[in-house]
Amino acid sequence: MKSILNINNKIKNYNKTIYIPGDKSISIRFVLLASQAIGKSVAYNLLNSEDVKNSLNAIKKLGINYKFKRNKCEIYGKGFNGFNFKNNTVIDAGNSGTLARLIFGLLINTNNSVIIKGDKSLSKRDFYRVVKPMRLFGQVIDSKNFKLPIKVKGTNFSRPINYIESKGSAQVKSCILLSAMKTEGITKIYCKPSRDHTEKMFKELKLPIKIVKKNNSQIIFYRGKKNFKGFEYNVPGDISSSSFFIVLTLLSKKSKILIKNINVSKSRSGIIQILNLMNARIKLKNKKIYKGETIADISVQSAKKLKSINCPIKFNSSSIDEFLLIFLVCAVTKGVSKFKKIGELRNKETDRLKFANDFLIKLGIKTKVTKDSLKIFGNPNLTLNRKYIIKNFDKDHRACMLSIIAALALGGKWKIHDVDSIKTSFPTFVKMLKTFGAKLN
Numbered sequence: 001m002k003s004i005l006n007i008n009n010k011i012k013n014y015n016k017t018i019y020i021p022g023d024k025s026i027s028i029r030f031v032l033l034a035s036q037a038i039g040k041s042v043a044y045n046l047l048n049s050e051d052v053k054n055s056l057n058a059i060k061k062l063g064i065n066y067k068f069k070r071n072k073c074e075i076y077g078k079g080f081n082g083f084n085f086k087n088n089t090v091i092d093a094g095n096s097g098t099l100a101r102l103i104f105g106l107l108i109n110t111n112n113s114v115i116i117k118g119d120k121s122l123s124k125r126d127f128y129r130v131v132k133p134m135r136l137f138g139q140v141i142d143s144k145n146f147k148l149p150i151k152v153k154g155t156n157f158s159r160p161i162n163y164i165e166s167k168g169s170a171q172v173k174s175c176i177l178l179s180a181m182k183t184e185g186i187t188k189i190y191c192k193p194s195r196d197h198t199e200k201m202f203k204e205l206k207l208p209i210k211i212v213k214k215n216n217s218q219i220i221f222y223r224g225k226k227n228f229k230g231f232e233y234n235v236p237g238d239i240s241s242s243s244f245f246i247v248l249t250l251l252s253k254k255s256k257i258l259i260k261n262i263n264v265s266k267s268r269s270g271i272i273q274i275l276n277l278m279n280a281r282i283k284l285k286n287k288k289i290y291k292g293e294t295i296a297d298i299s300v301q302s303a304k305k306l307k308s309i310n311c312p313i314k315f316n317s318s319s320i321d322e323f324l325l326i327f328l329v330c331a332v333t334k335g336v337s338k339f340k341k342i343g344e345l346r347n348k349e350t351d352r353l354k355f356a357n358d359f360l361i362k363l364g365i366k367t368k369v370t371k372d373s374l375k376i377f378g379n380p381n382l383t384l385n386r387k388y389i390i391k392n393f394d395k396d397h398r399a400c401m402l403s404i405i406a407a408l409a410l411g412g413k414w415k416i417h418d419v420d421s422i423k424t425s426f427p428t429f430v431k432m433l434k435t436f437g438a439k440l441n
């Protein structure tokens with residue numbers, strides 16, 4: 001993939017039916033869980049992206065074999081004690097926060113040390129959020145500033161924990177659950193709802209998880225350490241990747257799209273709810289349940305009269321990776337849109353709140369930003385006729401794809417750097433856009 005893209009033309013109207021590659025969160029969880037199963041697990045439509053390949057490399061380094069061909073992946077798990085590796089084995093998580101954080105959980109019972117490292121962007125991100133609970137389980141963690149690289153060593157005497165997870169992070173919750181899975185006794189996690197793929201996979205595997213809901217929070221109980229056999233998983237399409245096409249269609253003239261077989265579970269589909277509150281009229285068709293996840297086809301048309309939103313904070317977690325796109329829609333919608341308690345955006349692949357604010361200002365949109373909120377003064381008559389250069393975004397794949405969508409939907413002359421960043425989550429993105437007639441070079 002070229003690392004700079006020039007876009008000088010809006011996309012022409014289209015009417016398309018598309019499939020989107022597999023869900024990244026589920027693909028990584030499949031790899032990690034399958035590494036702990038007894039016997040062979042198989043996934044179909046596993047996402048073939050850098051983050052998932054790094055997950056497969058990680059289990060391989062820990063002594064677990066796999067085969068991955070044309071999106072079919074077989075993993076030959078050896079149970080909870082199946083890891084076999086030399087002391088100080090290095091695992092490179094690349095750009096993947098999900099891999100880097102979840103793998104701590106699997107390393108709770110290892111005798112040898114592992115050094116977890118990541119790329120420049122991941123090495124700036126906070127790991128105290130997993131170090132704190134994992135030390136309570138008994139993991140030995142060598143870290144000065146809670147940034148990667150971090151050295152971890154397990155224990156033969158891990159103990160279950162009671163933990164209040166206050167960030168609403170699915171990565172932290174899942175890390176704890178993976179460690180609880182390999183620890184005798186009952187672990188309790190008090191947390192706010194967030195994406196719940198790990199819990200759903202556990203239920204499908206008949207593992208002893210119990211979830212008690214209480215107002216806006218929940219307590220998860222897990223009784224370790226029941227083992228499980230290899231399993232199969234058909235990975236549905238990724239809503240986060242689909243969202244780029246949803247927004248492109250909404251903001252383009254006389255266009256329509258049907259996106260097939262997407263995971264639209266409540267914990268992930270906040271963007272659809274938010275955009276529909278803004279009058280987008282996105283429809284879900286052929287809904288079905290698969291292994292606890294809600295799968296549907298998403299139908300979208302060019303938007304007619306969007307309205308601004310005072311975004312309810314209850315959608316913050318289920319749209320956490322889609323805010324950049326939602327902000328773009330607000331930019332061209334009449335009225336003032338408001339978002340509160342979105343400070344976690346500052347802890348993503350780049351500081352996405354800063355990026356979004358700078359980006360909107362660059363487009364000529366008035367904003368007001370604080371440490372955890374954003375107001376966008378939308379302009380439905382926005383015309384872009386200048387030159388826009390997008391760089392220095394810590395190679396955040398979503399910042400990069402957002403810029404491409406903005407260029408294709410709104411016009412202007414764009415030069416977008418670090419386009420190779422997209423391979424972490426959606427390597428076929430540019431190729432797919434070209435099949436829509438988009439001119440990118």
Ligand code: S3P
Pocket residue numbers: 024025098168169170171172174195320321344
């Ligand atoms: C993810 C959880 C979210 C999300 C990330 C993927 C996951 O992060 O932003 O892209 O797969 O568990 P947090 O857990 O930090 O909210």
